[in-house]
Amino acid sequence: MEKRVPVIVSAQNYFGPCHNMNDFLRKKDGYEIFYNRSGNPDNPVKGFVYLLKCRPGLILTIARHYPSTAFSISYEEETDCVSFFFILGDNSHIQCNSREQKITFCSNQGYLTYARNFKNGLIHCPATPFCTIGISMEPWFIKRFSKETAGNLTREIEDVLTLPDKEDFFCCPVSMVPSIHVRLHELLGCPYSDARRPLFLAGKALDLMVSGFDQFNSDKGQAVSCFDPAADAGDFVHKARDIIISDIKNPPSLAELSRMLGVNRTTLTKCFSKVYGVTVFNFLRRYRLEQSRRLLQAGNQSVTQIAFDVGYSHQKTFSREFKKYFGNAPSHYLGT
Template sequence: MPFEIKHIATNQILRNSNVSDHDFNSPSLIETTNRVALPFADAVLSHWHFDGIHMIHTNWHYKARSDMAFQSDLDIVQMHFNLRGKLLLNSDQHEQPLAFGHNQHNILYSNGNAGTITNEHLYASQFQIQFPRDSFLKLTENANDTLKRFSEKVISGKPVLISEQHLPIDLPMQQAIDAILNCKYQEGIKKMFLLSKAIEILVLQAEAFNCRPRKAVARTDHDKDCIQYAREYILQHIDNPPSLSELARVAGLNEYKLKRGFKEMFRTTVFGYLAEKRLELSRDHLSDPNKSVTEIANMLGYSSVQHFSAAFKKKFGYSPREERM
């Protein structure tokens, strides 16, 4: 059986798939979304198959801490993004458990696998992109040094991670994932779009692992949690963002560690992140015809509608009003 996952306490099978490595190579896009209500959790499970790629997005709301057992016969490379919650993976292929914290990613390879998955938080969300081994190796023939070393280990057939250290999901990765999850295209053009985003995300991951700092500023879990909190605080106060000193005080860090640690984890500055998220949210608001451009500028904390329009045009190449045309 290529893949099966079940809830250990109830022995209930959550997914039982007969998709083999070769079935990934569907010439057309196959996509499914299922909402499931179970005694121990509610979930939304989405899958996309096309051209040797399998994308998976899961959103879980557990009623209690839950343990799952999984078994797979697939020979795959998996790009894993833990978007929310804490995930603990005990695998036959790895001597030590793999613990993914909130907003972390890695790339893994295995040829068949079995073990248990524990979601330690009640809310959990993951996004994965899977390639059959041969497809991945062909795609990454002339990649950077880190990806070349990883591919050499994949060729040997041994289970491997691209790095023992998971990295934070930075803003460009999050934007690419969001673009996939919110894609409005249909059929063939959607398949082209998803393929382009899968390659873009692989490039972003490869560069993140290739360029990670030798000596991290945010070294401890406490430092990383504080910087994650700072990012969430920015999003919650996007209409009236704090100064850097205020944000450092709220997060419980000094300004130096906040500035350097934020750039290290998210590959952008605090205020670069704020500017990008404002513009990203503005496009969502502009799709609502009941909101004026002035109202949107005020909602997102711009000093004036002129400032908002100038920033929008610089980013996207056209004005907010042209976005609505």
């Protein structure tokens, strides 16, 4: 059987008036574009693209893609943006080819990327529906942001922006922690269609950006308000998280964790839920499942061994919870 060659669509044709990020960055704050691809007969992919200029140097992109066939997007415009990029969909892997680099983006996963010069690059997309949400930041914006942030984020950003000359693309995975899941669904579920829409979306985009950068910073904020004189007491919440993920196979019980931190269980439970949006137990369960997916994709162990390594005594229990969380059986991710 002859292998079908994916359709190649130019970025200008695919994204319409939204294709030139450099032009859009020069728009005034609050400027937005909604491009419906369904009205373009030359575009093989239906759906829409929405862009919002949140503030100087910061753009939010929301897009839904309904392809009838596998396709590729060719880029001719030079770009220079740091981006948080999230893909939502079932088995919607996207491959990015730039010069000699090939990077695969997996569905239901986030990434921090930097394209110094993506001219003449190709992005290969599947024939399955998927959604993408991105926050693009100009280098000057991200530098200023990192310099005003506590912890080691400044060093991380400097490493991103000082790529060797032979490279033109940086990519680092961003875990889909509960706070990020919440922000993504809030963006997709925006209830406004009037002047409140850009205000709502810009606020949620900033929340999403903070949740993303929290993963690259040792100082992830406090469990109580920064205006509270006793704000430093919130440090125990992040210590609790570090203890939990240090040994997910044999984590301490809630009572043991409370004793280790020197706080009572009620205070720990309340503060932990406030910071991470879930209970201690649910945080551990989700972390185990996220870790198991990475191990499955590596393809070096069996499903049974991975289930045991992340703390499950029975494979059936692991498989049931994994499918409920990701929508597919563990075997679906083996070696992907």
